[in-house]
């Protein structure tokens with residue numbers, strides 16, 4: 001009997017909040033979406049699955065960004081008619097952040113001396129450039145490195161068998177065991193390669209994109225560490241996969257060129 005099973009990403013609306021939209025450049029109502037990886041048999045979901053993360057979608061421009069529900073004091077089932085009410089009920093810290101953003105915008109040309117202004121600007125930049133990384137963590141992506149190990153899984157066990165057979169007496173089983181062991185090792189390497197894809201994407205794509213964009217902010221290493229730690233505490237992929245040291249080194253290189 002053919003059993004159809006697997007897993008799929010499932011999106012559920014969790015509620016409405018007020019947040020700063022980096023595209024509209026103002027505070028807008030946002031819909032918060034929870035994404036989970038749910039197992040299914042014959043396309044019938046089993047259980048609640050494992051949490052992948054949360055996303056917020058701007059009601060005005062539909063821009064989607066990763067977020068954390070811990071960021072908000074509560075989520076409302078419907079957006080309030082008054083934006084002020086939505087802000088005070090869901091995101092009371094937002095007005096202070098907006099003041100810092102406004103100050104940072106005014107001071108940006110002359111350099112940001114205030115660490116809180118640097119932090120809020122840097123955090124916005126990191127979130128704005130992290131959607132691809134977040135979705136990469138939410139799905140299995142086969143990059144060149146993973147594909148090479150998949151090809152090796154096909155070829156290396158055969159090569160191991162042929163090589164062992166050259167040295168084995170006729171009828172010996174150990175060439176077969178050699179091939180099986182090689183196949184097992186290759187499968188482990190495929191799993192490791194697939195798991196490591198978001199980190200490679202962070203190093204190869206996200207960091208080189210971010211580094212030149214950080215030049216006007218002029219962050220210190222401590223600023224970068226603080227921003228990434230805040231985002232890691234919010235369980236955002238950019239906070240977990242981007243290493244502060246790597247980002248700081250890429251930034252200093254970009255700033256000196």
Ligand SMILES: [Zn+2]
Nearest residue numbers: 021024058061
């Ligand atoms: Zn927007």
